[in-house]
Structure formats: C-alpha cells, structure tokens
Amino acid sequence: MTVNLDRRSLLGAGAASAAAVGLGTAAQAKAVLARGVKKADFAGAVAAMRKVVGDEWVFADPEAVAPWRKSYTPDPYGKHVPVGAVCPETAEQVQAIVKIANQFRQPIWPVSTGKNMGYGQTTTAAPGQMILDLKRMNRIISVDPELCTALLEPGVTYRQLKDYLVENNLPLWIDVPTVGPIASPVGNTLDRGVGYTPYGEHFMVQCGMEVVLADGEILRTGMGSTKNPSAWQAFKWGYGPYLDGLFTQSNFGIVTKMGMWLMPAPPVYKPFVIRHKKMEDVARIVEAMRPLRIANIVPNVVLMMGAAYQLAMFKRRGEVWDGAGPITDEAVAKAAEANNLGMWNTYIALYGTEGMIAESEKIVRAAFAAIDGEVLTQEEVGDNPWFHHHATLMQGGLNLDEIGLARWRGAKEGGGGGGLAWFAPVAPAKGSETKGQVELAKEILGKHGFDYTAAFAIGSRELHHIIALLYDKSDPAEEKRADDCYRELVTGFGERGWASYRTGVHAMDLVAQQFGAVNRAFNAKLKDALDPNHILAPGKSGIL
C-alpha cells in the first residue's frame, strides 16, 4: 500500500483536487458567518484579535484556516466549518479575546489540542465560529512528586507531560487515551475521556481548574480561590456547589489551567489478554468482569475488543473481506484465527508487588476459566501487535495505532478512508445488555452498508459500547451514508435508553435530545446566565 503523494493533485487548487486527496466535503465547503454577525463585525473582531495575539496568530482566510477544517467525523453539508482561528499564549490574552467576542458577537470555539479524533477535531457544532486554539498555552505549571499531582495548561500534550516526567526521573505514570501523543490531558478530561490504567476515568482524577468566564473574569474552582491555594490539586470539592463538572462537555467557560492526579509507578506491572471465541461470549465476559472491577481486583479500565475492531487497526478491509455488504462474523472469525486473536479480546492488567499480583492473578484466572476464557500473558502471546498496543496503553504508554482505523475502509491505491466517528452508548455493566446492543448495532450499520467494528469497555459499574463507524470520507455519497447511519444509531439506541456519553460536533444536538427536555432547559438557563451573548462555543453538547 502506498499513498498517492503526487504533487500536482496535492498542490492543485479547487474542489476536485481536495476530493482526490480525501479531505472530505467540509474541507471544500465555504464557511459562513454566524447568525447575526455581519462581515464588518467579523472583520472588526479579527482586527482586534490581531492586536492581542499578533498578526501571525490570527487566521481568517480560507486557505489559512485549512488546518482547522480537517476532521474524521461526517459533515456532508459543510455545516461545521470554522471561519477563522485565534491562538492565544496566555490566560490574559484569552480574557481579552472573550471581551472582543462579546463586543462583536463573534462566537469562539475553544480547543485544547484539537485531537479528539473520532469524537472530533477542530470543527464546530454550529457554523460561523472562530476556533480559540489553546495549543500554544502549553506550560506544565507544576508537578508535585509527593502528592503525585500536576497543574497543566490546555495545550500540553500527553507526550509533553510524559517527557517531563521521564527527563526529571519522576516515578509517576500518566494515563492516556488511545491517541495520547498528540492529545491533551486537559482537553481529554474536559470531554470526560478515558484511558486504560487504574487512573483511566479522567474526570475522577481531575482536581481544580482555572476558568476564563464569558464576562472575562477568572474563576478558580475547589481550593484554588482561597488565600493559600496549596491544596488546589489535593482536594477536589472545595466548598459549596461543586463547579468543575459545569466546565466539562460544556460551553460555560474556557478552562485555562487544570489540576490532575498522577499514579505512582507500581513496582511490577503485568498485562493480560483473555480470549473468547464466540460473538455471544461477550455477555459472559461482562458478568465475570463486573465483580472484579467493582471490588477493584482488576484495577484498570477494561477493554473488551471485538476482533473486527482489532483487525481494522492494522489491516485494510480488502485484506480480509471482498464480499458485498458488511463483513460477516464468519469472515471476521477466520481473520481473527489467522492473526492470533479471539472474537473478543479482553485486556486487563495487574499492578503492585509480585505478591499482590500473584494473589489477584489466581482470582482472575479462576473467574475466566469458569467461562472458557483463555488467559494469556505477554510470554504466552509472543509477538502480537494488538497485545503490544494494549500493554502499552495499560501502562500509560504512547502510540497512535488507532489512527489505522481510519484506513480500514476505502483505503485503496491513491488514498481513501479518513472517516471515523465513534458512537458510544452507555448501559449498566450487565451481560444481558450486550445481546440487544450488538443486534441493534449490526442492524443499523448493516442497513447503511457499514461493518460492526466495536469494543466494550467497563469503567466501574457501567458498560460503554464503543462502535467505530468507519467510512471512506473521500466518497461524498459514503460520507452522507455515514452521517445518516450515525444519526440512526443515536436515535435507535436512544429509544432503548442507551444514550451516548460523548460525541462529535456532527451529532451533539441529537445526543442532547436523548437526555430529555428538562435537562436541556436547565443547561439553557445556565447558558443564558453565564454567557448572555452566547459567544462561547454555541452548539457544544447541544447547548446554544
């Protein structure tokens, strides 16, 4: 497989060449201004912002904005295209930009590092917004090796934090999402993302924020606003209503600093995979895993990876399936067998002393022996790229293997692929939930011609079904089908009470609808009170 690197198609102007290199429909769409914003307002906002951050850090013409337009998620009608970008380096500059946004009614859409991948990049929920790109704010403010905490700006990547810890010989781990190197601890936590060590539920290990509000004031949450904020990263709750949650998956303020807890490196780390051979085994796996997670015998966020999802990371679709319609379970099983994979591959790890791990391992082995699970260690698996991937993740290691998913479909000579939208409905962690979910997912995906490439995750008591909708974004018709399919997944699952915990800009309003009118009205009241001009990220999580 080689990618077309022909300079003429890359450098040639126009929609035809953009389509040829798979930038998708939105990358070619004309950006429109937000409702009520006139050209003169936009020009006034841009000019004023240039004075704050310098000419070189404001981008307002279509070619200059191109890097902010690229996204994996579907946008067949070009509704999510930003009109510009402004890139501050300090919280004071953010305050000044917010005032300008209010003055000209120019909405701004904050991003930390803008690498949320199948949940979005730097495109916006509602049109006409300028991206408030916080990547230049990438200071590691402090790391406390005794309390095992850090205070970071939004532009710090997991890679930057890891480099700092390694260079300074600090025995602390980070916990990364699957696209760690280029993603941000602040951004991922604010989207309530997860990783795969015992600190995998990122918002649980968040502690203290600094937030620029829509009126330009700076709020510090928790202990951060006291006369001596030395416990800012030590005590989450502060006093009175707990505010930090208001600034996650929301548009109520711009987080410019965030505290987080880091896990002390354990003396021993031991990863495992548990293989099962049949699709229907996932129900038994969930039943066996739930008590182990609740009792914390298995301490990390557990992934139960379907074979098709695993194959899609490192294989191209044409290598394992050339039939009409979605790939069949039989074809997946055959390819799984050939690649040393089960139909379900459950990844767990144990952390602690040799003695602690030996005791826990006995319990885990007994639990999975009882349901015909094959429990394998690194030594037993041997050289296996999937095990290597997950063994890396479960110790907070960095890789971008999952970007391979975006090449599963349509990756042919000269390009294709580039479409990835994660659909992530939540259910209680009970095996009985899995059958209906798998059937419904296959039915809806199949109707639109897409494969069931999915995994389940157990955080604690909940089950996340992570369905990767993989499509060829270089094909406008397929991008539209993907958009239709995703919307049907949201509503079809929503009718059964299985609503998503997270989504991309293409479906934020639709997902918000699944949570009911009272919930939406409450968020709308908060928005009116905190941001009366609605200049912060209108449309985020369905909140205008």
Add this chain to the structure above:
Amino acid sequence: MKRIILLAASLALASTAQAAQKLGEVQAQRSPEQVYAAVCGYCHGRNVGPVIRGRGLPAETVEYMVRHGQNAMPAFRPTEVTPAELKALAAWVQTSTADPKEHGR
C-alpha cells in the same frame, strides 16, 4: 523479567527526543528529529502510515500534507508544529535516509 524489559523499553522510547521543557515555560522550538519522534513517527514507520523517510519527498509536499492532512492523516496546525519547525522538518524529511527499522503500510 519481560515486564521490566517492557517498562525499560517504553522509558527509552520516551526519551529519544527530549524536549527539555521547564516548568512554567512554553515548549521551545524542537528540532526536526524531535518533531518526527513526538508526532510523525508514531504512524509513519510503525505500520499505521506509509514510510516517508528516505523517499526524497519534496519539502513543499511535506509542508502541504502536514497542514492539510490526507485521508486518515490528521492536519497539524501552526500551533502544534510551528511554521519554523515545519520548515526545518520538511527539509529534513526530503533529505532523510531510510531507517531499516521502520515499516510502512
């Protein structure tokens, strides 16, 4: 024993391109080798994306690809890879030699 090797390997990997960032300071300009290790090299050469070193890819093409992305490749903004870093990176990729340890798809 393997576990210790695994840990050591991941530490070694993380330290291949030290950015030497100091507390309270923004990241300083990185060398092409550092940018490649911290961004590009996670896909290119590791079975996710095609090999790009040692192919004489024109610097102009590299710059365009980084800013626009292509298919599964994300776009990287001037805030992520600065204009100065990109210029040096693109020239470095153009004249780079192939690394036999890299594998592309």
